Amino acid sequence: MSLQPRLPVGWLALLCLFSLVSAAAIPLVGAIAAVPAAAVCLGVCAILLITQAGSARGSILLWGIVLLQVTSSLLTKTAGIGLSGVWQLSLMILGLFGFVGLITAARCDRIFLPFLIFTAGFLLWASLSTIGSRARYLAAAYQFASDLKPLLLVCLGFAIGWSSGVSRVFGALAKWSWLVIVAVIAVEWALPGIYFNVFAASGSVRGTFDPIGIFPSRAMSVFEHPSIMASYAAFFALYSYAMVGLTDKPKLGWSLLVAAYLSIMVASVQRQELAACLFAMIVMYLLKRREGVPARLIGAAIIGVAAAAIFWLVFSDNLLSEAGMWGIGNFHTVEHPRAQIFVGSLNVARQYWPFGSGLGTYGGAGAEKFDLSFYYDLGFGRYWWFGKQDYLLDTYWPNSLAESGVIGALLLGASYLALVLACLRRAVAADDLSRRLWLLAGCGCLYVLFISPTSPAFQDPRIFVLPAMMVGLAHAANRTRR
Template sequence: MTRLNYEHNGSKKLDSKMSLLSYRVSDFILFNIFFLLAFQNAFQKLFGGAFAYIDEFSALLLCCWAVFSMHGHKTRYCMISRYLLLINSLLLLLGLCGNLLYKLQPAYQAIAIDAFACSKFIISLISSVVILQKRSVIELASSFAKFVLPLLLILYFLNQFIDLGLSSGERLGYSFLFGHPTNFAATVVCLISILLLDVKSNRLFIVCGLLVLCATGRFKAIGFAFIIAAAVFLYSNKKKIPLSFILLAGCGALFLVYDQISLYFFDSTTARSVLLSTSFDVANMHWPLGSGLATYGSNASADYYSSFYYSLGFPSVYGLGPMNHDYLVDSFWPAVIGQCGYIGLLLVAIIFVLLFSMSRKAVDHGVPLWASFAIPIYLLIASTSEASIFSSYSVLLAMTFAMLTADSNPFHVGESDE
């Protein structure tokens, strides 16, 4: 089968022209999963119903597929995969012990939902790495990205002159057909990340994607766009991330989002500021386990609003009440600190370290630097103001990250980096 090979300069190219007949049925199935995940929020807004569960269904399907593909084969996970599974298991155990000890969430269904939400990123990532080895779905995704990103940019400009209903939110950010610009931004990030495999050939398409990200009006998306623009135009063909890039990208992104950081974290009256500061109080009150799953800052804790929130005075804070809880579920680190305590905070920090280690090892085996690091960078940025690896789009990010790293040797089934 025709494959994408890594060139000496870190980009990918086709050995020869790909034809539809050169793909396997499984490649098209995997691409359809990727497509459904990428536009889940749009389908959910347009059609509702079962489309709201595409991410959960996809995570379970990928897991079952991976288990089936490993059946009868001698399989050894790389050490990073083992650590990710171990750390995630410890995080769940910590949260469940908090539930058993403090009994703050009486709805067992809520606990089960939150446990799966905390696991689906890791499950999807490891499963996708197993499934995507030696498959050509990345070529399909790349062609799709090159078609979609210019089209999205054209539609954005048309929307400025003709109201096509493609903007939403308080800032009227570009959201296409998605319910919220945040979910749309995550999809665009994945498409850009795939094109970073060959910056030289895809530069124009990448620029289209970066402009679309800026059009969403989401500061995390704009910060990510700035970082990738600096990487593509100032630090292309690098094998290691230079210190000067870290300083430039860090200061630039901080400058772009400072107003939002000040609003959310320096103003003690805002919902996110209250949520963050109170998370430390909750962790201290329920030391060392935390308050338990589905009890603080998670989607499940909002859907099954418990009396615990009343004791914290959240109903009197705009955005944290039982009827309007938009800001209650729009966080990551406060949920980790409150539900799983300081130990949970350490475990999640380790997960991020392991993700960046995955990227580093992928680069060592030929994956272009910025393609390898794009998804972990975005997850880290997103974690400042949304659910990040616990979100509905986390399965899409996991699958994309696996696409970008699955062909690097350390993650092949049957091999180990021990």
């Protein structure tokens, strides 16, 4: 007879239902009332799962994380119900349960110590920049919580832990997700009228136009934006590629999955995401075995040059056009919204050196939601795109550069680089199972770092949650096999 407490399924179902109802009420009562109520309920659900679900805890949580992301996207696209904030807040609550595990890992073998030191340094420097600044309390507090998000997403893997159930969930997602995505893309391209009528509540179809004219549109499938679909596909392309070279299982099936997910990325027409995924695969190829590194280095160089040539052949016209909008290679003014945000952040960093303008003032969720006054003071009101959906949060680094200065941005960049290097160093010394997971964690985070100049990246759990949680899962699997 098992001594493990049984999970109170009825109460759990009621709490989940109330959470969804609270989130659905956001358009009626406002986020200030609905989001905290839903977050509390999801937090209670998380506590019940973590304390009473036993060995099935990890797989239940993992299924919940992925399915709630897809459900949130579908509800946004079909009914205009925004669950993304509730989903993100629930991830942060879950991540709190893994914080002790991350600290323990850093204390025992020091693998994560540089990551924690640089992250703490960034948060401290950003806080010092806020003292005496023009920042408003609510905007600064919201931005500080947002800056904690990447750390808590990494902690999420420590909260979930590694088990055979978690392994089966990842295997099932890798083997079957592509089929659902491709089926919806087929409808999106073959019957666009039906697709956009069904998903008419997303509020915008910006980004669906294919700039190179190969496909009917940039594919989005069930996701809210092509970049989110591309990042999801990139993770499972890396997962499938890790399975090809690091297990004794049949390789053909996993190789076909790699091709399927790369094809989905091509359909999204997200150039930087595709380039980042291929680069991460090359790194994985170099490190997957201890022996034969020089030969693989030559092979990687050949593959990289060939991929770059094909990439340039297909995208050169579009890349040159965008480079011109960034003011590169011509004497025209900077016209691209991301470039204008970058230039603005550099000007702010110079103005407030050695600190920044303070949390919640520029380039982040705090300013976008609560205080746009600094943007108006800087003259952003004259730009055609200012105030339109998503533009202010369409890139990652201007936020830290402006709000915490050059020093804060360097500390933040060093923290991510330290995380990637720690995972790759562990991969080199690990056995096959642990090496697969460490490589997936390191190369997944490397992918996000690569796309971060033109993406919300680490601030958007829809992009970062799977690579982030894999860090803790790899550490747990490594301890299990000792």
